Amino acid sequence: MTPWIRYLDVPPRGYLQRVLGRAVAQETWQAPGVTPAIDLVDETFIAADRAEIAAVVADPSSWRTWWSDLSLTVFMDRGPDGIRWSATGALVGSVEIWLEQFGDGTLLHYFLRAEPSGQRRLTRTRATRIRHQRATAWKRQVWALKDAMEGGRLPGETVGSVQRS
Numbered sequence: 001m002t003p004w005i006r007y008l009d010v011p012p013r014g015y016l017q018r019v020l021g022r023a024v025a026q027e028t029w030q031a032p033g034v035t036p037a038i039d040l041v042d043e044t045f046i047a048a049d050r051a052e053i054a055a056v057v058a059d060p061s062s063w064r065t066w067w068s069d070l071s072l073t074v075f076m077d078r079g080p081d082g083i084r085w086s087a088t089g090a091l092v093g094s095v096e097i098w099l100e101q102f103g104d105g106t107l108l109h110y111f112l113r114a115e116p117s118g119q120r121r122l123t124r125t126r127a128t129r130i131r132h133q134r135a136t137a138w139k140r141q142v143w144a145l146k147d148a149m150e151g152g153r154l155p156g157e158t159v160g161s162v163q164r165s
Helices: 015-020 050-058 060-066 124-150
Strands: 038-046 070-077 082-089 091-102 105-116
Touching: 038 091, 038 124, 050 082, 050 091, 050 105, 050 124, 060 124, 070 091, 082 105, 105 124
Parallel strands: none
Antiparallel strands: 038 105, 070 082, 082 091, 091 105
16 A cells, blocks of 8 residues: 555655656646545444435435535435435535444445546645545534434444434
8 A cells, every 4th residue: 555545635746747657737636547536435333223324315305415516316226225326516426325234223334436527627735625625514414314313322222222303
């Protein structure tokens, strides 16, 4: 693994020039075959039944709340396992939520792989800013979902031991 690879990171200046063996602008890092500018991966444990979470994920009104600036088209509906979408709008790419039964709850895996629309070149600073904005916005949304699904459940309580209002 290359030493500069970290969560939400980009290659150091000059890396692509050495790897590709050709001139690449110093202020950009995108090139064919390189990870998209926005490449987010997140996992959140929710102490709730996978089918209940899948119902929320399958609801188009949830999509509009979570990604108001994107137009999503389902290209793979996996039922209780989640959904994959094609995204257009502020970003162009794909969005995926994969639901995995884990212990007494569900792991919600989130993937966003996209490029900002309408921009030919993206500086490292701008790409980092967009990734950070998208990551923090998603965490706010998924924590709200977690709070709603878990209700007043305390750590250590079993799933379903708390009545949701």
